[in-house]
Amino acid sequence: MTETIEKTSGVSRRTFLKGSSLAALAGVGGSALYGCSTPEEEQPLSETGAAPTVAHPAEQDEVFWGTCKSDGCGQTICPLRYHVKDGAITLVEADDRGDGEFGGVQARCCLRGRSMRQWHQHPDRLKWPLKRTGPRGSGQYERISWDEAVQTIAEKLKYTIDTYGNEAIHSGVTAIRNDQALERLLNCLGGYLGGYGSDSRGQLETIMPYMMGSGGPNGSSMTNTLHSDLVIQFGNNPATTRMGGASANYDLARAREKGVEIITIDYWMNDSCVGHPEEWQPIRSGTDAALASAMAYVLISEGAIDEAWVNKYCIGYDESTMPESARGKHLSYKDYIMGTGYDMIPKTPEWAAPITLISAERITELAHKLANAKAAYISQGWGPQRHGNGESTCRAIAMLPIITGNIGRVGCNTGMRDGVSVGLVNPFTTIPGGENPVKTMISCISVVDAVDHGHAMTATRDGVTGADKLSTDIKFLWLDGTNLLNQRGDLRRSHEIMKDENKCEFIVAQDMFMTFTASYADIILPGITRNECASVIALATAGEFVGQLHIDSIVQPPEECRNMYDVCTDIARILGVEEAYTEGRTWAEWQQFSWEMYQPYAAQMPGYETMPTWEEISKDHIWTSEIEVTSKMMDFFADPEAAPLDTESGKIEVYCERLANIAATWELDDPTDVISPIPIYTPGFESYEACTEDYPLYLSGWHPRQRFHSTFHNLENLRQATRQQLLINPADAEPRGIKNGDMVSVTNERGEVHVEARVTPRIIPGQVGMPEGAWAQIDFDGDGIDRGGNINVLCNSHPSPLSKHNCSNSAICQVTKL
Amino acid sequence: MTQYGFYIDSSRCTGCKTCELACKDYNDLGPDIAFRKVMDFEGGMWTSDANGCWTTDTFGYALSDGCNHCDNPACVEICPTGSLIKDEKTGFVGVDTATCIGCGSCTTACPYGAPKLDDAASVCVKCDGCKERVLAGGRPICVDACPVRALDFGVIDELRAAYGDLSDLAPLADSAMTGPNLVIKPPAAADSPSIDTGFLANPLEVA
DSSP, rough: OEEEESSSOSSEOOOOOOOOOHHHHHHHHOOOOOOOOOTTOOOTOOOOOOOOEEEEEOOGOOOEESSSSTTSSSBBBBBEEEEETTTTEEEEEEEOOOSSTTTTTTOOTTGGGGGHHHHHHHTTOSSSOOOOOSTSSOOOOOOOHHHHHHHHHHHHHHHHHHHHHHHHHEOOOOOOOOHHHHHHHHHHOOOOEESOOOOHHHHHHHHHHHOOOOTTTTBBGGGGGGGGGGGESSOOOOOHHHHHSSSSSHHHHHHHHTEEEEEEEEEEGGGGEEEOOOEEEEOOTTTTHHHHHHHHHHHHTTTTOOOOHHHHEEESSSSSGGGGGTTTSSSHHHHHHSSSSTOOOOOOOOHHHHHHTOHHHHHHHHHHHHHHHHSSEEESSHHHHHHHTTTHHHHHHHHHHHHHHHHHSSTOOOOOOOOOOOOOOSSSSOOOOOOOSSEEEEEEGGGGHHHGGGGOOOOOHHHOSSSSOOOSSSOOOESSSSOOHHSSOHHHHHHHHHTTTSOEEEEEEEESSTTTTTTOOOOEEEEEOGGGSEEEEEEEEOOSSEEEEEEEEEOOOOOOOOOOHHHHHHHHTTTTTTTHTTOOHHHHHHHHHHHHHHHHHHTTTTGGGGOOOOHHHHHHHHEEOOOOOOOOTHHHOOOTTTTTHHHHHHHHSSHHHHHHHHHHHHOOOOOTTOOOSSSSOOOTTTTGGGGGGSSSSEEOOOOSOOOOBBBTTTTTHHHHHHHOEEEHHHHHHHHGGGTOOOOOEEETTTTEEEEEEEOOOOTTTTTEEOOOTOOOOOOOOTOOOBOSSSSGHHHHHHHHTOOOOOOOTTTTEEEEOO | OOEEEEEETTOOOOOOOOOHHHHHHHTTTTOOOOOOOEEEEEOOOOOEEETTEEEEEEEEEEEEEEOOOOOOOHHHEEEEEOEEETTTTTTOEETTTTTTTOHHHHHHOOTTTOOEETTTTTEOOOTTTTTTHHHTTOHHHOHHOOOTTOEEEEEEHHHHHHHHOOOTTSSSGGGGGTOOEEEOOGGGGOOTTGGGGGGHHHHHOOO
């Protein structure tokens, strides 16, 4: 491993002269945008006019290392070079260290990183605390002082704890900073109702540990594909979800040019196969498990499986390794696939063809490609699991690498989404959150449910953990930099519940902008970015280096915006826990504390042997270290006895006894919900089979390039570069009289969305799709139509059977021309 | 004269538009004006069998395009005030905003739609090849921005020696019109059997 500590690039003075004529023009107006924000007193919140612009001769800029939105893109956290002049950001450039040529490792950011100046200096930024003056959701607020804000919050916290107990407090996850400042405060006050899982991959990350242990949800880095000869990805699209920063997108491009065959199975020709149509295998949305099962049928029936090898690592692939409770009942995976158990239907390609809309011949061909591969890298994005019964889908896909031995070695994957070689160290824990005295948790998706009827939620029906049932509804909700109401299915339902002040009695939101979600808060606090305070950020690439970034307040927060830690310190002081909360440290001092706390552990991780001291990183600001490409589960597959998994049996539980017990005892509220001990195909809630004459089309969504979920939706340049559009095939558009660019209405029983149509053959007929995250614009008291293009207006809020996470890619709809 | 030009590897481009946004950040442009833009060219047909199973020859590719600093720039030729000038040193086509009257002739004459009219300022604005960066030994910001290195920049003769001399790819205009200093590597999708059904799929994004 090579140490690549950058000793000199903390503050680079290397600049280029700016185009003087353009810089002068920028001052004239017209195209000029987002310069140094000079906030005017009492600027109305709705004002969106561009702030005065500064021309920025770059030769006078100072250049600092900074970061993008700090929790990255799930994998990529890009180092950015911020040009700063007179306290304002003038330009953002990408990583310029390392080899910039194709093949080299230079973590170049994506278009979102290039929009950081606009994000930081946007005129719509919240600038001071606000108190709600109209109904929840109306967006009517008045400016208040910080003293009033923290005093009110402290009083409501005390009231809630005294009246309902700590379990009545819940904190929505933060999407802006991830620093645990709020969690630490709540823990100091006796704790809060926790949330498990994530919107991103909640079904997968809950069920995979049953099958493959705690590491089960994580995939090998895409860098492995440089050592593969075949890539098969189900619903994976790194070209829009991890497109910058020397990550999966870049690795896939390099693998392609090395001659690796790539097959992307998706209901639309996603950007990862743009330019390479031969790589795209269209499929009906939500049927990936049927395809995977039929491919397994071909492989098993043709004798292409080394069953002795599989049985060495697995429980329940076939009868020989079934647990005693299930022996002799034809309950193995092989029994399911071959039609000798369960529904007694052989999962032949002919069976899967009318489900997946892929011909039997093509399914057989895909299976043969897999059989012939020396090192296949099989992955899935997080879309396939975001359907009804997605918990079975993600396991069905994971069976393909297992039964073909394409797992546990370099060049292969676990069937999960591509991950990172080395886990991130201390990006999200720059202050220790402490221990939550309240052990009860709900699925993070169940927040609105717990506001509505938390007292009735149980372990075996609603997925409450740590207790048999909740003791109370959520009465105090702290939305810490999250737009969760915009990002969860069925906005009208959420609106009806959240607007009721008798249900959740107090809502605090901390955000940078007036989001759909923030507009339901009683108090709104103006937040800051990681570049506006002292920060330590773990850099990440797919698989080639690890690193750390030290940021020292590149720019000051605008107006009265404050660090959450300082806000929480004020509240802790009022409530008498300041000493426990701060332990005498400032925010900046906690950065050093956390660094030095992690240092002994980090040194045991690959690449971190050369982790610098605090003094060194404070001076250099950036440190990276190359790592070797490794694959997940290599230890287990090298010696399953010496390195067992942390499943019940220590092996891969293809048949999982725990799941069988859960299936026998839990209450499921819809007949389509299935918890199965083995991975099966079952259509699930609001599958394509639910389409009707009124709602004949199927609707799914994806994570777009122009936003990080809902973050950045308000940046005009990003919105124009990739417009919010509904993809519809000409076969569905033409009978409806819809032309490319027309405005259309998308409707179902849950709501109506107006959005621009993109008529393109890049989506399978019968299916429409639009990216998630657009900010809803709905007058619920008026016509109730969303004119923001938010797919979640149409998505269900049905919880998945086991994990109680979202199934929002399962929706039926109709589309009409406006 | 040293003539500079751009190389676009459309087989590597995913259409992410980082080039476009980097340019906008550097040149302080808003949503209405883009000096560099990424076109999505798509087409193809679907057929289904008795089971309803689909086969398709659908294709799609992305092509990043800006000013190609042509040998015979139509904008220079049509400009009534001589405000569009081809730089003798670099071959870059720039605007003299002091004499430009904002008539917009160049915006319609250019087959690539490169010059834009800044309505508020009543002048033509366009890509200047990041002339100052280039003269300082650097490259245009869009080229340095590409996450997958699909863009390159240099002396056009050297680019052609390295990458060939193709400068035509749908939906671009015929290169014979203006002699663009552009080299393109076409994607596999350009050989699609259904290429004749292709259309510009994102006209509202590149207007």
